[in-house]
Amino acid sequence: MGELRSKAEHTEAILTGRRICVVVNTHSRRGRRLYPRVIGTLRAEGFEPIRAFAVVDPRRLRATLDAALAESPDLLVVGGGDGTLSAAVKHVAHRDVALGVLPLGTTNNFARSLGLPLDVPGAIRVFSTGKVADIDLGVAGDREFANLASFGVSVEVAGKVKPWLKRLLGRAAYPLTALTILPRHRPFRAFITADGRRHELLTHQLNIANGRFHGGWQVARDISIDNGRLVAYQLGSGKRLRLLLETLVRATTGRWRSLAGGPFVVGQEMYLETDPPMAADVDGEVRLMTPITIRTVPNGLRVMVPAHFVDS
Known part of the structure; x- marks a missing residue:
């Protein structure tokens, strides 16, 4: 899907330009409760989202991710459990946009594999202190x-x-x-x-x-x-x-x-x-x-x- 920037260039764009979109699964009680805190903490870290989406109906998640990516953010912040993040992975894969993970689920396997803090302030702090990495995906069938x-x-x-x-x-x-x-x-x-x-x-x-x-x-x-x-x-x-x-x-x-x-x-x-x-x-x-x-x-x-x- 087009040429990707170097990881260093992409990291610099996120840390300086701060172009982000936010998608949070608020169908779950935890996501609904934490959504205002997510937005407030992002702003406190210096991120003013281009657009922020609270997804009440899980059937709208994929369409919402498409709408967020249409804004051409450097960082797509997605909050939810492993199911929500799995859907986001399929949308972000092979694109010149980084996924920002907010672990709001029960097991948070993906966030743990990335070594991310499991609390909202800690996970968001990574967006302003961390780096862009390219990680592997698996493919089962297609x-x-x-x-x-x-x-x-x-x-x-x-x-x-x-x-x-x-x-x-x-x-x-x-x-x-x-x-x-x-x-x-x-x-x-x-x-x-x-x-x-x-x-x-x-x-x-x-x-x-x-x-x-x-x-x-x-x-x-x-x-x-x-x-x-x-x-x-x-x-x-x-x-x-x-x-x-x-x-x-x-x-x-x-x-x-x-x-x-x-x-x-x-x-x-x-x-x-x-x-x-x-x-x-x-x-x-x-x-x-x-x-x-x-x-x-x-x-x-x-x-x-x-x-x-x-x-x-």
């Missing part, structure tokens, strides 16, 4: 994604977790909902071909990650959203008891694992087959089925990050 493609029990969890439980417990709502589904969930067999090697596993849950976080917890210390690699990993095995125990551990400790010591498959492109065929949850959208090819798009998205973010 759908670009920022965080994760997942298969198995999590697809059911995403459809059944209660909004009131998310408000009450935050990110712990997801593994706790999984515990109610697992007793009747049947395992599936997955075949992953990556870098010429074929891997077979039996599991209840398979994830293929571009980002570093899942469910608000770090998957592993040495995963990066900017290293040109995808990481596939299973939660538990085909045995329900093992997955129940691992889910409980994840819910209570968010334990760290390393690529060097965990059950990971790493590659730039992966071909996934499952028996039986499975639905794919791609950053919250369940529209694809296996078999499916998933690959990385290096430097597919411009985003504003803290100055200490390692941009490769």
Whole structure:
């Protein structure tokens, strides 16, 4: 979509020109409550938005993002959960505009992968003290994604977790909902071909990650959203008891694992087959089925990050 400025030029344009548009998902109670604070804090940091949009109807989100981008901002500030930010990623990808992330969701996986503060003042401060980085995207079939493609029990969890439980417990709502589904969930067999090697596993849950976080917890210390690699990993095995125990551990400790010591498959492109065929949850959208090819798009998205973010 045209030639991109250098990252240094783009950073300078944001810090000096301060041409921004703002889109906040106010359908959620948190977004509605924080919207005035977002605008006030932006102004206090020296940003006067060209236009600001409060999205009450989620069905209008994509049209609203188009309207914001039509103003040609240097920085598009988007506030919401991972679903809202996933929609924004698809609009901003490959454009000469940077995405400014306001983490207003439950798990905030994307913001965590970027090393962003999770409070409104801290996240906004990055817009005036940070830098523009180019990060990787994943592509599942023809759908670009920022965080994760997942298969198995999590697809059911995403459809059944209660909004009131998310408000009450935050990110712990997801593994706790999984515990109610697992007793009747049947395992599936997955075949992953990556870098010429074929891997077979039996599991209840398979994830293929571009980002570093899942469910608000770090998957592993040495995963990066900017290293040109995808990481596939299973939660538990085909045995329900093992997955129940691992889910409980994840819910209570968010334990760290390393690529060097965990059950990971790493590659730039992966071909996934499952028996039986499975639905794919791609950053919250369940529209694809296996078999499916998933690959990385290096430097597919411009985003504003803290100055200490390692941009490769």
